[in-house]
Amino acid sequence: MTQIPENPFILVDGSSYLFRAYHAPPHLTNSAGEPTGAIYGVVNMLRSLLKRYKPSHMAVVFDAKGKTFRNDLYAEYKANRPPMPDDLRSQIAPLHEIVQAMGLPLLCIDGVEADDVIGTLARQAEKEGRLTLISTGDKDMAQLVGEHTILINTMSDTITDIEGVKSKFGVSPEQIIDYLALMGDSSDNIPGLPGVGDKTAQAMLQGMQSIDAMLEAPEKLTELSFRGAKSMPKKLMEYKEQLLLSRELATIDENVSLSMKPDELTIQPADTEALVQLYGQCEFRRWLGEVLEQGAATDQALGLAPDERKAGSDIDTKTATIDTSAYETILSKEAFTRWLEKLKAAEVFALDTETTSLNYMDARLVGLSFAVQEGEAAYLPLAHDYLDAPAQLDMDWVLAELKPLLEDPTPRKVGQNLKYDMHILANYGIGLRGILNDTMLASYVLNSVSSRHDMDTLSLQYLNHKTISFTDVAGKGAKQLTFNQIGLDEAAPYAAEDADVTLRLHHALWQRLQDEPGLRSVLVDMELPVLSILAGMERRGVVVDPGLLAIQSKELELALRQIEEEAFAIAGEEFNLNSTKQLQTILFEKLELPVRKKTPKGAPSTAEEVLQELALDYPLPDLILKHRGMAKLKSTYTDKLPKVMNRTTQRIHTSYHQAVAATGRLSSSDPNLQNIPIRNEAGRRVRKAFIAPAGYKVVAIDYSQIELRIMAHLSQDKSLLDAFAKGLDIHSATAAEVFGVPLESVSSEQRRSAKAVNFGLIYGMSAFGLARQLGIGRNDAQHYMDTYFERFPGVQDYMERTRLQAADKGYVETLYGRRLYLPEIKARNIPRKKAAERAAINAPMQGTAADIIKRAMIKVADWLAKQPQQDEVFMTMQVHDELVFEIKEEALDRIVPALCSVMEEAAELDVPLVAEAGIGDNWDEAH
Structure with a gap:
């Protein structure tokens, strides 16, 4: 080469x-x-x-x-x-x-x-x-x-x-x-x-070198060994x-x-100003950041110095678009008092905490930063290792002075991911109140699918400013410093910039929200109140039984070994079930299973959806799926949960995320409470390990068939509205309509089919998908769906209206004004367009369900705050359409019905909203 x-x-x-x-x-x-x-x-x-x-x-x-x-x-x-x-x-x-x-x-x-x-x-x-x-x-x-x-x-x-x-x-x-x-x-x-393909063309040219030679002596082609050589001279001349x-x-x-x-085709210096505008318009944030930070990619490739760039276009400093000259480091009582007065007088101010850890329960405060005007920001160091006591203010005194201001309910504070800052301040006995805006949530509400919502990304998107990154001041990898170890010369500008950028983002995003009153309401009336509620739930945490989890881990380990032995017997040899390459060899080479899909590099895919399809006809893919599921349960939950128990509280403290799921649903991590399976025994056993503390019971209250009820409300289909109004079992009622039998004669199999149709339509399932789920022919599945739409015409009308609205506006909305943008709704690529249409139909229902559970959390929190005894009930988890509580045993009869009633008042639909409660010593019993 x-x-x-x-x-x-x-x-x-x-x-x-x-x-x-x-x-x-x-x-x-x-x-x-x-x-x-x-x-x-x-x-x-x-x-x-x-x-x-x-x-x-x-x-x-x-x-x-x-x-x-x-x-x-x-x-x-x-x-x-x-x-x-x-x-x-x-x-x-x-x-x-x-x-x-x-x-x-x-x-x-x-x-x-x-x-x-x-x-x-x-x-x-x-x-x-x-x-x-x-x-x-x-x-x-x-x-x-x-x-x-x-x-x-x-x-x-x-x-x-x-x-x-x-x-x-x-x-x-x-x-x-x-x-x-x-x-x-x-x-x-x-x-x-x-009739000539690549092999024939190769043979002809290898034998005779050129078309001219062939035309001069076409009969010589018959002497070559390729297929069709005898007839080629005639074809050539014809x-x-x-x-x-x-x-x-x-x-x-x-x-x-x-x-x-x-x-003459020489590469010229990049026009960085134009690239800033163009990368910003396309939202290529990483490249935009590079341009703002150190010049364009071509400049770097050519090794050009800043002064070799085009005149007037050199934007090569980390703070190119922001003047940092007014940033201050607060090291004296006089300076602190002056800044405290500024904060009290400010119409709005941004604040941010610097800490020793991202774990909000264990993190210790290192310093605080504030901004009262764009460009007017300060960093207040409180616990840097290298500062002598006289060089930094006493933390206890500072926090005591700040406490009245931070706990003032007047909404004048803005921040980026304020839930974390609330936790840090709570570690020192300060309950942050008066939140006007959280820029992370404001960005998310404006467009949940446009980008990440971290400050660095938002700064590039809205301010064309490349922020100082944490790795710039702390380093990377094993040698990365914690913030208390970073020198003040680097720490102070980094921290002050965080507050300054946050205030600027607030101004930019708040203005956009004023032009969108519906979205502003989603932020102000829903997301910001939920922020504080989630912080409280996270701090409360949940109790788990480490002994039971240890037993489950051992049982899962034995089950995994048994699955492996069964897989080895089918394969005729031992192999690593977690190795994609070995799995490809066993499934598609040795056992010669059909290749349903290929990876971008052309190898047979072993993705979960492929294995699910193969598992309908072959035993080994089914075993692989079971192995993957059990292994994930073991590594993610039964092995991990005891390790993440907080040493002080002896509880698990998850982190809820509001700005991740496009539809408005909450997600959680460390641990992820949303993904514990409920449809298999192994997942339910994990839920058994989530237990009630002494004297309390676990109470789980969830909404019955909420998305189907939302479908009935949005579609205004008469048959659906009537079924819910009469309190009928909706799946049986659907089966009666689809199969044309009396309600009392619906079989369990017919109900199961109707349930698959009901939920399949919500998620845009095709006849092929329904056929695969029910194990029936595609024509039968199509007949089910056609009959459904005949019996429930309002549903089909709703779906068509929603597709048209999505194509016209580029987005759909929930009942409460939350938007989901669908950038591919007009794509010429049919699969991508169809996927966007399915999302358009599902998003208003799933998003409205997410809004309703958030509204329920707000109503429940308000109700709990009015109770005379604050230790009788605690909201501890939110998972999908369910709220989980710890409730004192002697108060169950009084509190559980009241909570169900409060949750049912969270939305006014044209069908009853039903909240059902379960009570037990553990989460599984309560579900």
Whole structure:
């Protein structure tokens, strides 16, 4: 393989990569719903080339609009190609702008294809003795390969030189044109020679070298050993003109008249201001951060110093867009008193804590930062290891002075992820109140699917500012410092910037929310009150039985071994059930199971959905799934839970996340309480380990069939509304309608089928999916669904209305105004569009259910606050549509019915909202 020297002349086939990037993941969009995936793919490839080869001369070449000389030769040239999808066409202009802003020469010559421009420049460079690297995925370019011209496919990371062409195509670069002419090309509508594929074309050229030689002595083709050789001379002469036309169409023109020569195609300094605007518009946050922090990717690749960049466009400091000169470090009582007065006088102020740990129960306070105006921020160090006592203020005194202000309910405080700060202050006896805004939640409410909602990302998105990262001041890996170990010169600007950026984000996001009163209500009336409630639940924690978990771990270990033995017996050998490679070998090579799906690299997939499908017909995939499920239970819960018990409280303290799930649902981590299975015995046994403390019971209250009730309300289907109003079993009622039998005659099997239809429709299940779930034929499943829609026409009307609204507005809404944006609802890619339509139908129901449980939490918290005895009941967990409580045994009869009533008042639907309670000594018994 040819070694490529540094600084080759690079020619990029932009059009080839544009189409390939469009069809390859990730299928990105920005928060405005504009597609950006193809742009990302091409720019990522360009950055890779720059970094790897450090060129000084380069061109990115695109096809121009309109016809070329090939259309004059053959009117049907490329006639079969479908029109360019709108969501690809819209990405061309911004991609061109980014390429030019990167300082890369961009060529788009009217009347000439990109191949011909590249061919001409490659030959010119060859004459100068300069090595040319052509970046393309187009096989036609192989005809350009020579001693000074090499192809690189950055998507597969393969390099093709002369030997590479021979190895890949079976012919030399000089024969590629004839090879392409013989085969033809359906994508370009080049006819070729009928019946000739790649193997035949190889054999013909290996035997006779060229089309010209074949035409001179066609009878010699009969002496070759390929299939159809005897009839080939007649075919060759019959289609001679078509073949010669095909050769002309396949030939890259190497003599295009160009205004620029290779030595003139120099990479220029990047226009960083333009890149800031373009990366910001596309929401390429990592690249935007690089530009803001240290200049553009091309600058880095070329090793340019800041003063070599374009005049007026050098943005190379970490605080390029923010003036930090007014930041202050508070080290004296006088300074603290002055800042305390500023905070009291401020209309709104931002605060942030710096601590020793991300574990909110164990973290200790190191310092506080505040901002009262944009650019006017301060850091108050309280527990840095290196400061002598006189150099930092006494923490107890400072917190006592701050406590009245921080506990004042007047809503003047803003922060980023304030729930964590609430915990830290609570560790010191301060109950933070008066929260006006949390910028993380504000971003999430504005668009839950647009991006991550951490401060660094939001700063790039809304402020075009690259923040000082924690690793900038603390380092990385095993040697990373905790904040109390960081020098004040670095710690103070980092901490003060956090508060300053948070205040700026508040201003930017709050203004957007004023223009969207529905979204503002979701934030102010729902998310912010829930924030404080979740903090209280997290601090309370839950009790688990470590002894029972240890027993369960041993039982799971034995069960895993038994599954392994059964799997080995089926496979006929021992293998690692957790090894994807070994599993692929056993399933698809040894046992020859059908390959349902392949990985991006072409290997048979062993993903869960594939195994689920195979498990319907084969025993080993079913065992693999059981093994995976049990192993996850063991590692995530029975082994881990005892290790994460807090040493002081002897309880488990999870972390709830409001700004993760797109539909508004809460999620949790460390441990994840949402994913403990309830439909299998092993998962229910884990729930048994969540126990009530002495004198209390575990009470679980959940909503009965809430999403189906929401479906009835939203669709206004008369039959559904009537069934719920009469208190009928909805699945039996559906079965009676679908199967045309009296309600009292519905069988358990019919009810099960109706239940699958009810829930399947909510999640957009197809007839194929329903058939697979019920183990019936696809036609039978389609009949069930057709009959359902006949009996419940309001549901079908709702689904169609929702699809139309989503396509029109780009989003759907819950009953309470929460939005879910669907950037792919207008995608030309049908599977992606269908997935967006399914999400559009499901999101209002799932999102409304999430809103209702949050409204219930707020109502329950208000009710609990009014109770005379505050130790009788504690809200400890929220999982899906369920709230879990610890309630004193003697108060159960009084409190449980009251809580059910409060939860049922959380929403006013056109069907009854029913909350059902379970009581037990552990969570499983209470469910």
